[in-house]
Amino acid sequence: MKDKSTIYIFIDEDVKPIAILESPVNFELDTTRLVDGQHTLKIVSRDPSGKEGIRLVPFEVRNGPAISIEGIAENAVVDGIVPVMINAYGKGDQRNFLIIGSETPQSIPFWVFVLLIAFVGWAIYYCVTSPLELLNK
Incomplete structure (x- = not known):
């Protein structure tokens, strides 16, 4: 009689296991085939x-090119013409990282413009009032 547990590993609803092993197990799941x-x-x-x-472990595979979308969110309610920017780039493999195209350009957030206008307004106020304070001394 065996004294170790047998482990059957399945992917999704497959009836044929991808591996039959005895415990303890170190297993490498090759997601490139999914x-x-x-x-x-x-x-x-x-x-x-x-x-x-039985143990079920849900997971998500993302081996393909990464896709970045700006201008529309999931389940968004939109009206009129909506500018959408889409970027897709490959990640290479585990030995080589593809740098070309891997950065997604993004628009400048609204709050940056508000901070810039506030700073410029403060700078103008400071430049106008500082010489007056020096003359009053």
């Missing part, structure tokens, strides 16, 4: 007495 999106890792363990345990 399509991008939501998946479930299903681990079934059977102990030497025949009892089974």
Whole structure:
């Protein structure tokens, strides 16, 4: 009789396991063979007495190019003409990182303009009032 548990590893709803191993296990999941999106890792363990345990681990695969969108959010309510900027870039592989195209240009936030106008207004006020204070002394 075996004294170790047997572990069956499934991806999504597959009926055929991708691996059958004895515990303890170190396992490398190759996500390059999976399509991008939501998946479930299903681990079934059977102990030497025949009892089974199941563990489901949901995960998301993003091996494809990263996609960045600015100008519209998910489930947004929009009206009229909406300017949308889309950038997609590959990440390379684990040995090489692709730097070209990996930065998404973004518009300047509104609050930066407000701070800039406030600073320029303060600077003009300071320049106008400072010489008057020196003359009063």
